[in-house]
Amino acid sequence: xxSNEPSFxxxxxxxxxxxxxxxxxxxxxxxxxxxxxxxxxxxxxADRDPAIxxxxxxxxxxNFSAGADIDTLSGHSPxxxxxxxxxxxxxxxxxxSKPIVAGVAGFCxxxxxxxxxxxxxxxxxxxxxxxxxxxxxxxxxxxGGTQLWRERTGAGPQVxxxxxxxxxxxxxxxxxxxxxxxxxxxxxxxxxxxxxxAIASKAPLASRTAxxxxxxxxxxxxxxxxxxEVGLMAGLLGTEDAQEGTRAFLEKRRPRYQGR
Amino acid sequence: xxxxxxxxxxxxxxxxxxxxxxxxxxxxxxxxATALVISGSFAGEVTDAxxxxxxxxLLLDAPLPVFALPSGPIGSRGLALLLAADRTVxxxxxxxxxxxxxxxxxxxxxxxxxxxxxxxxxxxxPSADLLARVVDYGLAVRVSNPDAHVEEIAAIxxxxxxxxxxxxxxxxxELPLKEAIGFDLWFAxxxxxxxP
Numbered sequence: 001x002x003s004n005e006p007s008f009x010x011x012x013x014x015x016x017x018x019x020x021x022x023x024x025x026x027x028x029x030x031x032x033x034x035x036x037x038x039x040x041x042x043x044x045x046a047d048r049d050p051a052i053x054x055x056x057x058x059x060x061x062x063n064f065s066a067g068a069d070i071d072t073l074s075g076h077s078p079x080x081x082x083x084x085x086x087x088x089x090x091x092x093x094x095x096x097s098k099p100i101v102a103g104v105a106g107f108c109x110x111x112x113x114x115x116x117x118x119x120x121x122x123x124x125x126x127x128x129x130x131x132x133x134x135x136x137x138x139x140x141x142x143x144g145g146t147q148l149w150r151e152r153t154g155a156g157p158q159v160x161x162x163x164x165x166x167x168x169x170x171x172x173x174x175x176x177x178x179x180x181x182x183x184x185x186x187x188x189x190x191x192x193x194x195x196x197x198a199i200a201s202k203a204p205l206a207s208r209t210a211x212x213x214x215x216x217x218x219x220x221x222x223x224x225x226x227x228x229e230v231g232l233m234a235g236l237l238g239t240e241d242a243q244e245g246t247r248a249f250l251e252k253r254r255p256r257y258q259g260r
Numbered sequence: 261x262x263x264x265x266x267x268x269x270x271x272x273x274x275x276x277x278x279x280x281x282x283x284x285x286x287x288x289x290x291x292x293a294t295a296l297v298i299s300g301s302f303a304g305e306v307t308d309a310x311x312x313x314x315x316x317x318l319l320l321d322a323p324l325p326v327f328a329l330p331s332g333p334i335g336s337r338g339l340a341l342l343l344a345a346d347r348t349v350x351x352x353x354x355x356x357x358x359x360x361x362x363x364x365x366x367x368x369x370x371x372x373x374x375x376x377x378x379x380x381x382x383x384x385x386p387s388a389d390l391l392a393r394v395v396d397y398g399l400a401v402r403v404s405n406p407d408a409h410v411e412e413i414a415a416i417x418x419x420x421x422x423x424x425x426x427x428x429x430x431x432x433x434e435l436p437l438k439e440a441i442g443f444d445l446w447f448a449x450x451x452x453x454x455x456p
Contacts, residue, residue, distance in 0.1 A: 126427060126443070127323075169321070171434035182435060184427065187446045 007038040014193055016053040016200040018046045021060055021189070028066035029059040031111045036089035043096040050259050053200035053207065056192040057119060058103030061185045065112025090143040094118040097208050099199045103192025104128045105185040114141060117148035120211060122178065123192045124170045125185030130178055131167035151218060152177045203241040204259040265414050266290035270300035276308035276337065280315045287322055294414050294422050295325040298345065302330035302338025303357065306364045312337060316365055319344040325422045327413070329406045330354045336363035343369035346426065348400035349409050350391060360390045373399055
């Protein structure tokens, strides 16, 4: 990405939340390398910034993202795809350690859907449409779209999405566990921010650690994940935040977490 | 927002695919309308199940209230359309034709609208007059002047109220009660001063 190329991503601090808005309405927020790289950069910066406790990622009330730019996909050879900024950006986004809330309205397709599923919670507008239509282009979802539905929806919807490219509306998405809350689409930014701010109000080290423990479920077997959880919990007990949380509970007041 | 009604007049002798295309177009064109009014001929049988099913789905998912104003005989195709609408206004001439029990989508749509008890009371009663029952159970009204009646309803649904109610109704059919209430409460929250 060159410095004068528009990134189509707006980044704004809202208290202890980093709000990222994909803003490419003329292309229904289609993802290009510049957008994905910018999101990845902002998330990396948020991870390093102790003043940011959570992230809200949305495309606004019209569309989350209609997918990757087709020319971005078609221009790759097998070797160049594996080394591409797009693939690296997805990896980086999925690897973000702070909690991310996705605010999904309108189209959330292909790479857009994979981006939403890389987040920890999904708030959906009532106009949201989820799907992995890659099979209709002679390819497959290549950034998590054959894997990330399953832990939310179970195997059936994952297979339907990957093999048939079926689209799923907001209500069905809620019923199958793909979305965690449905709100009027025009309020998607506020609703996403509200959820992120609620997470950000908790002890930041605990939130980050809880995310690490949750991600363990997909990365290791149950026995290992439980052991991993115990280790993470033990590590938290030595923090000032853990002591403050307990003290505030006993003193019947709101805790004041410092992230230490 | 305008209080105008967007009208779709169904012609005689049309196909399921044509109706689907007309409903799609009308929903696109009705972006600023208070409600969509579908009137004209509700006669005819279903010959294209896929198009018929897609048409029902479009009406059930419509983001604005849909009123059905059938005139004359109502066939199996029109019956589903009528039951997928939010409100049906029957004129003096509206009547069912043929065996209404075989209409595709009838049982699930009735169940969706009335619940299983009232649906059973209609479809398993040999002497049931379907239109009389849907009027009795509040799904439809029979009036001497359907157009005037629809204008009266539209008058209370302006300024986005009809659309809000339709979306909240949709949410209440799709979500657990407390989530549906939470959805509706968003409409009552003040809008923020600025959005990014």
